[in-house]
Amino acid sequence: MADVLSFLLVFAVSFVAVVLGVHVTELDTNWSILLGIVVFFSILSVWSFRGCRQDxxxxxxxxxxxxxxxxxxxxxxxxxxxxxxxxxxxxxxxxxxxxxxxxxxxxxxxxxxxxxxxxxxxxxxxxxxxxxxxxxxxxxxxxxxxxxxxxxxxxxxxxxxxxxxxxxxxxxxxxxxxxxxxxxxxxxxxxxxxxxxxxxxxxxxxxxxxxxxxxxxxxxxxxxxxxxxxxxxxxxxxxxxxPPLIFKETPLEHQHELFMKMARVYPQFKQCGESTSEDMERTAFTQRSGNTGAVSPVARRPILLLSSTSWTEDEDFSILLKALEDYEGFVNVGESLPELVCVITGKGPQKEYYKKLIDSKSFNHVKICTPWLEAEDYPRLLGSADLGVCLHKSSSGLDLPMKVVDMFGCCLPVCAIHFQCLHELVKHEENGLIFQDSKELTAQLKLLLSDFPSTEGKLGLFRRNLRASGQQRWEExxxxxxxxxxxxxxx
Structure with a gap:
């Protein structure tokens, strides 16, 4: 309380200096205001140095x-x-x-x-x-x-x-x-x-x-x-x-723990259909044996596609939604593509708008959820995903999306929308792919996911390149x- 009173005293004394300058001295109003400003900053300087520490x-x-x-x-x-x-x-x-x-x-x-x-x-x-x-x-x-x-x-x-x-x-x-x-x-x-x-x-x-x-x-x-x-x-x-050291590939055991936690809130993470064994603990992606406790991937599991956003004007998520709509169409006509779960994390002003848009879609082979994750769970989810998508389009064309930095820390390949200096981070055909519109993104999803879960295709190549790159970490x-x-x- 004393600090507040002393801070207000600075303004009071300055105000008095202006009044005195106008009504008591022969200075004109402009000079009086200048005097008040000088007094204000002089007192403020003294007040700001109170209690200065030697360290x-x-x-x-x-x-x-x-x-x-x-x-x-x-x-x-x-x-x-x-x-x-x-x-x-x-x-x-x-x-x-x-x-x-x-x-x-x-x-x-x-x-x-x-x-x-x-x-x-x-x-x-x-x-x-x-x-x-x-x-x-x-x-x-x-x-x-x-x-x-x-x-x-x-x-x-x-x-x-x-x-x-x-x-x-x-x-x-x-x-x-x-x-x-x-x-x-x-x-x-x-x-x-x-x-x-x-x-x-x-x-x-x-x-x-x-x-x-x-x-x-x-x-x-x-x-x-x-x-x-x-x-x-x-x-x-x-x-x-x-990326700091917390961003890394998530071991299968920890993936299962995270998926079990998320399945309690988000149905997209729950197992599809009935369990084939009563002693098997299952999510949509992983399963744990009740006998041995060993965790393994679910056969024919869906792709886990991840994007994160602040839901602002510099990210057009209609591009991703159109690409997912086209992907759904290709599966419906018999193309050999895996089921897909798309997780879009983050908070922001346009989230409710896009949630309504997502809810209006009728997908059978694509599932979308928009959670807000705890700070400790976000790196684990990135480290569990199969592919990242970035829709950040810099307002200036001069910054880079931190979400891609985090994805690369987890050795997660990305598809990222093009802008001016993106090449400083994403190397096309080396650690990911760069697209211009929803049509190109759809083609890239088909290309990368058509041979899943094999690791011999481009998706596996990009991940191996990221592992071998020896990425510098934030601390260093x-x-x-x-x-x-x-x-x-x-x-």
Missing amino acids: KHRHVCVLVLGDIGRSPRMQYHAISLSKHGYNVSFVGFFGTKPHEEVIANEKITIIPISEVKGLQVGPKILRYITKVVMQSLQLLYTLLKIDHHSHVLMQNPPGLPSIAVACLVSILRGTKFIIDWHNYGYTIMALTHGQRHPIVQVAKWYEKFFGRFSSYNLCVTKAMKEDLLKNWSIKATTLYDK NWDQTVLPILTADNR
């Missing part, structure tokens, strides 16, 4: 103006920092449960903030402005309240208003400000409003202007690194998304790329 160089603030649990890259940052002895203040929305390694880590303190709504009445632009102002004040107070730190590491997008606020706090506290560019916020906004909308143009200017005040920048592709330098004069270091990649930046500043 600030071992303390980093990780900031995401979004759901922490749905921000895997920032969680990996926090875990990596903690492993190297840093205390981490993890600021963000506490909605979805984060990884257990984040929650149980004594060096990581989650500092939840709430999503501010602003005014609920009046013109839309006014409601948006009040939301930004209120979110800025909340974030400013939160960042100044936490222990002193050497670096602020912030995810962008979303960057409005967090870039400007984090920049201000870094100046006031004399800390380094690092932006991790996952994409551009203005290009995501343009999916809804169009490139020429005034709010999109303001957002673009905002990212470009305040982004230049960062001390360091990370980005997810070489293409984004080149774009930041060419168009915004921002120098960045490419930190590719890499982070140690080589990010750790030198932090240690250089702390000398």
Whole structure:
């Protein structure tokens, strides 16, 4: 409570300075406002340094103006920092449960903030402005309240208003400000409003202007690194998304345990037809002998096709649904193709729309479910799948889908929709296939699945290539790329 009162005192004193400037001194209004601003930031600077700790160089603030649990890259940052002895203040929305390694880590303190709504009445632009102002004040107070730190590491997008606020706090506290560019916020906004909308143009200017005040920048592709330098004069270091060690092929025993767990909720995972033996525990994919306890695949089991999504405008799932509809048609006319269970994981604004679309389909040989998985179950399901599908179409054309990174960590081949820099991750005909539309995706499904469960075809080849690739993991990649930046500043 004392912190809140002292923070409000800053605004009160600044307001008084403006009033005195107008009514007591001979300064005009503009100079009086300037005086108030100077007083405000002077007091704010003093207040922000209260209780500074001597070990600030071992303390980093990780900031995401979004759901922490749905921000895997920032969680990996926090875990990596903690492993190297840093205390981490993890600021963000506490909605979805984060990884257990984040929650149980004594060096990581989650500092939840709430999503501010602003005014609920009046013109839309006014409601948006009040939301930004209120979110800025909340974030400013939160960042100044936490222990002193050497670096602020912030995810962008979303960057409005967090870039400007984090920049201000870094100046006031004399800390380094690092932006991790996952994409551009203005290009995501343009999916809804169009490139020429005034709010999109303001957002673009905002990212470009305040982004230049960062001390360091990370980005997810070489293409984004080149774009930041060419168009915004921002120098960045490419930190590719890499899978952590939790993403790996799932042993058959653990597959069965996961399928049994999911079968209790999702009928798509239940055994098809009656069990041939009373002493056999079965799912649609696996079976466990009651006598020996051994787990084996079910004969003529279906394909497990997996896709994950945030259900946003940059992923058109009608493409996958049309391909599955065509696949169903080929099975109906006698093509030798396996039954198929398609699992689409994730949460997002368009989920209900697509669920209604899925429910309207009448499939006999294709089953679809849309679960939300616990953080620990998602890697196990990826490691149990036969094929992944990615429909992420970057709004900027400059970022890469982390879901494919995770799939590759599990040696899971993918079919991915084409966009500008996808080749930095997916190698066509080597670790997966790239398609342009639903027609190409259908052809690829037929090609890859026609000889299932044989491992001699392309699907088996892609998996063997992934196993042999010796993929670098997040921990090693982070140690080589990010750790030198932090240690250089702390000398």
